[in-house]
Amino acid sequence: MEKATQNNYSKAEMKARLEIMEFLARGLGKNYKEEYIFIEYPPEPEMGDYTVSFFRVAKESGLNPQEMAKNMAELFETEIAVKKDGRIIAHAKGVGPYLNFMNDAKRFADNVVQEILGEGEKYGYSDMGHGKKIMIEYFSPNTNKPLTIGHVRNICLGYSVSRIYKILGYGVIEATLYNDRGIAISKAMAAYLKWGDKASPRSENIKGDHFVGKYYVMFGEKLVDDPSMEEAAKDILIKWEKGDKKVIQLWKKMMGWVLDGFSTTLKSLSIHGFDVEYYESKIYTKGKEIILKGLGDGIFKKHPEGYIYAPLEQYGMPDKILLRSDGTSLYIVQDIYLSILKSKKNLEQSIYVVGSEQDLALRQLFKILEMLGYHLKNIHLSYGMIRLPDGKIKSREGIKHGTGADELIENLENSALEEVKKRNGDVSKKKAGEISRIIALGALKYYILNVNAKTIVVFDPEKSLSFVGNTGPYLQYVHARISSILKKSKVKISRRAEFSSLRTKEEKYLVQHLSKFPSYIQRAAEKFDPSAITLYLYELARHFSIFYENVPILKVEGKLFSDRIALITAVKQVMACGLKILGIDAPEKM
RNA sequence: GUCCCCAUAGUUCAACGGAUAGAAUGGGAGCCUUCUAAGCUCUAGAUGUAGGUUCAAUUCCUACUGGGGACACCA
Numbered sequence: 001m002e003k004a005t006q007n008n009y010s011k012a013e014m015k016a017r018l019e020i021m022e023f024l025a026r027g028l029g030k031n032y033k034e035e036y037i038f039i040e041y042p043p044e045p046e047m048g049d050y051t052v053s054f055f056r057v058a059k060e061s062g063l064n065p066q067e068m069a070k071n072m073a074e075l076f077e078t079e080i081a082v083k084k085d086g087r088i089i090a091h092a093k094g095v096g097p098y099l100n101f102m103n104d105a106k107r108f109a110d111n112v113v114q115e116i117l118g119e120g121e122k123y124g125y126s127d128m129g130h131g132k133k134i135m136i137e138y139f140s141p142n143t144n145k146p147l148t149i150g151h152v153r154n155i156c157l158g159y160s161v162s163r164i165y166k167i168l169g170y171g172v173i174e175a176t177l178y179n180d181r182g183i184a185i186s187k188a189m190a191a192y193l194k195w196g197d198k199a200s201p202r203s204e205n206i207k208g209d210h211f212v213g214k215y216y217v218m219f220g221e222k223l224v225d226d227p228s229m230e231e232a233a234k235d236i237l238i239k240w241e242k243g244d245k246k247v248i249q250l251w252k253k254m255m256g257w258v259l260d261g262f263s264t265t266l267k268s269l270s271i272h273g274f275d276v277e278y279y280e281s282k283i284y285t286k287g288k289e290i291i292l293k294g295l296g297d298g299i300f301k302k303h304p305e306g307y308i309y310a311p312l313e314q315y316g317m318p319d320k321i322l323l324r325s326d327g328t329s330l331y332i333v334q335d336i337y338l339s340i341l342k343s344k345k346n347l348e349q350s351i352y353v354v355g356s357e358q359d360l361a362l363r364q365l366f367k368i369l370e371m372l373g374y375h376l377k378n379i380h381l382s383y384g385m386i387r388l389p390d391g392k393i394k395s396r397e398g399i400k401h402g403t404g405a406d407e408l409i410e411n412l413e414n415s416a417l418e419e420v421k422k423r424n425g426d427v428s429k430k431k432a433g434e435i436s437r438i439i440a441l442g443a444l445k446y447y448i449l450n451v452n453a454k455t456i457v458v459f460d461p462e463k464s465l466s467f468v469g470n471t472g473p474y475l476q477y478v479h480a481r482i483s484s485i486l487k488k489s490k491v492k493i494s495r496r497a498e499f500s501s502l503r504t505k506e507e508k509y510l511v512q513h514l515s516k517f518p519s520y521i522q523r524a525a526e527k528f529d530p531s532a533i534t535l536y537l538y539e540l541a542r543h544f545s546i547f548y549e550n551v552p553i554l555k556v557e558g559k560l561f562s563d564r565i566a567l568i569t570a571v572k573q574v575m576a577c578g579l580k581i582l583g584i585d586a587p588e589k590m
Numbered sequence: 591g592u593c594c595c596c597a598u599a600g601u602u603c604a605a606c607g608g609a610u611a612g613a614a615u616g617g618g619a620g621c622c623u624u625c626u627a628a629g630c631u632c633u634a635g636a637u638g639u640a641g642g643u644u645c646a647a648u649u650c651c652u653a654c655u656g657g658g659g660a661c662a663c664c665a
Binding site for chain 2: 042058098305307309316325359387423424450451452457480488489546554555
């Protein structure tokens with residue numbers, strides 16, 4: 001097992017871990033081997049705050065793990081526990097082959113709550129990425145049809161992973177590539193020329209991407225009766241490549257409509273642009289020199305039939321054709337060019353958020369780059385597709401009902417609005433609209449990010465998205481409830497306070513969980529997986545909800561009151577920060 | 591045909607090789623004169639099959655079965 005070179009722990013957790021390591025090193029003596037000791041979290045909070053298992057150490061030293069745990073627990077209790085000298089770890093208990101450590105609840109609460117309130121919004125941040133640049137390319141749509149829930153998954157993943165790395169101090173460049181040329185667009189253009197009759201999104205009152213998508217679908221539908229359309233599309237493509245003025249003019253017009261539509265969808269998802277935008281139309285001819293040089297250097301080969309290819313069978317992949325017999329380049333050539341362009345930015349790593357159906361294509365791309373001598377760390381963040389209970393989203397007729405990004409968001413906003421009205425008769429129409437928008441997006445983004453990226457999700461437009469249970473709105477609800485209490489409490493909390501009165505089980509578990517936030521951020525980063533954050537936040541919300549049911553806040557007085565206010569302030573802050581990582585807004589009221 | 595991914599409660603998803611396989615939803619039973627019931631409590635319910643590695647396997651390996659994806663001089 002590899003150990004991270006640097007860990008993102010809260011200061012409180014770091015203190016506890018150092019105490020444990022120090023104790024174990026001394027107590028185990030010559031049997032202590034750092035590579036076999038892992039401090040983990042026990043499966044249940046009541047078992048303790050940290051745990052170490054002795055399987056490995058015992059095996060290496062020929063001892064019995066149960067006895068080791070028992071002896072070490074005794075040693076801790078007789079030597080350390082009695083001292084009460086300001087340590088975080090107060091007790092140790094041997095349970096089978098595990099040694100469980102318990103924090104001093106009061107001292108740990110002091111440390112954790114002070115740290116969170118002291119660091120404010122920066123709690124959980126790290127500088128481990130200081131001076132390191134990474135680029136993450138995501139979204140990268142084809143520009144011939146509107147966006148689907150599949151694109152939304154891509155966007156949510158890319159956006160969230162970007163946030164995670166930013167928090168760890170990396171310089172993150174968010175990039176996208178518009179696939180704005182080629183046969184698909186030519187088809188939409190051909191259909192528009194034939195049946196468009198000078199209509200426009202404005203004249204038809206349709207969003208630009210939907211407008212163009214309509215013609216793309218029309219092309220496919222009418223092709224059956226009118227096979228000549230195939231030729232018409234090819235003709236347009238050829239004219240486009242030659243720079244035919246009329247074709248280019250039409251293309252610019254239609255691309256403008258599509259990109260305008262995309263921009264609207266992105267805004268409705270609260271995504272506000274990318275640091276770098278690449279356009280296929282601007283780079284698609286580039287890269288040919290690289291291939292020819294590679295051929296000259298013996299890296300690539302020329303087939304007797306005339307095409308140039310990368311020999312990849314030696315690496316267990318099919319060979320990849322790069323240049324056609326007529327000398328024109330295939331799509332991957334511009335990918336190679338773009339990757340090399342990126343590598344000139346001194347990147348620590350370059351991440352591609354691309355669906356798993358392109359696993360092979362990206363493996364080939366990365367291998368070719370390696371063959372060319374570019375050893376940039378390329379990572380494919382591969383995600384599974386979203387399917388419907390009865391099959392794929394895409395079909396010949398375009399996309400299936402309920403899976404378009406725009407209609408999905410709109411439907412969700414409408415049902416969220418009904419809920420808000422039901423629960424909040426007193427809010428203004430405008431406010432209700434704002435809140436329902438926040439909730440709708442919370443539900444959608446959480447739904448997508450709560451599962452591992454590579455899982456193929458079965459999505460039922462009628463049933464899948466809900467506002468109850470393990471959902472985004474549940475987390476938002478916790479935030480809103482805390483906000484409501486704080487509004488009523490009207491106290492100033494001191495960051496230096498000692499939170500001596502946080503004694504209940506519910507408070508202890510909350511503090512314990514709060515202290516783990518930074519380590520979950522790191523876990524999410526290592527795996528490029530925002531679901532580590534959703535998992536963390538769901539548990540935080542659970543702990544809070546149980547606390548809320550059982551522990552009164554506004555009804556108690558004095559120090560107990562102010563301590564609990566401090567605690568829930570910390571919960572609110574961590575919840576807001578975590579939701580922000582997911583791209584979800586935290587409402588004050590709902 | 592070759593390669594890749596997946597298989598866990600009725601359903602949709604969890605589980606760095608470790609403690610009693612967790613949630614949610616749906617089913618059953620409760621909790622609003624008390625800080626927002628989008629909540630809380632209790633209850634029934636699952637690792638495709640056969641081997642192997644390991645002190646320990648949902649997790650790693652092999653085969654099988656069943657799903658999905660990829661393998662164009664398309665993008």
